[in-house]
Amino acid sequence: LPICRLVLRRMAQLDLDGERNQAIWLGLAEQKRAPTLHVALALAKLQRDATDTVGELEALAPVLSRLSFDAATAPLAAIAARRLVALEKKGDALLLWKKILFSAGLPEAQRVPFLREGIAAAKAAGEPDRAARWEEELQRLLPPPPPPKKPAKP
Numbered sequence: 001l002p003i004c005r006l007v008l009r010r011m012a013q014l015d016l017d018g019e020r021n022q023a024i025w026l027g028l029a030e031q032k033r034a035p036t037l038h039v040a041l042a043l044a045k046l047q048r049d050a051t052d053t054v055g056e057l058e059a060l061a062p063v064l065s066r067l068s069f070d071a072a073t074a075p076l077a078a079i080a081a082r083r084l085v086a087l088e089k090k091g092d093a094l095l096l097w098k099k100i101l102f103s104a105g106l107p108e109a110q111r112v113p114f115l116r117e118g119i120a121a122a123k124a125a126g127e128p129d130r131a132a133r134w135e136e137e138l139q140r141l142l143p144p145p146p147p148p149k150k151p152a153k154p
Contacts, residue, residue: 004036011042020050027059035062037076044083057087064092069103074110078117085121094118094125101134112141 007030014023027043030036040062047055063080066073077100084093097118101111115138122131 003034004030004038007039008042011039011046015046015049020046024050024055031059031062037063037066037073037080041076041079044080048083053087056083057089060084064096066099069100069106071103071105071107071110074100074103074106074114078114081117081121085124090121090125094121094127094130097121098130108141112138115141 007026011023011027014020014026024043024046027039027046030039031043040059044056044059047053047059060080060083063077064084066077069077077096081093081096081100084090084096097114100106100114101118106114115134119131119134119138122128122134
């Protein structure tokens, strides 16, 4: 990850210096050398800022190709899934949410908000059965509602 951090810093500096194309080329070269989620997302953002939708989708492809995520990488994958929703790639977004939610060791604190987003993605992608299964799981994870308050005695 140290080399990745250096590449990310250099990409950001190039972009700040008005050299966005150089930053994109650096990101593409790094992804070819050693693909990482961090560089994929940074590259996708640069492509988005350059209004290159095709480039943004290509930059997100390595995220989609991963088989699974852990607690550390799931939030990065969630960012990519949100971008896919924004780009109206509903099927790809749902595939990514499936991978995120099927990841072992995802803490409940992450799982609950991810389930909410996964449910929305499943509905948008036309998979109501998947949405219903995730909704059931979400209800099991949420605390029960508080009991109704009894009226105060006069």
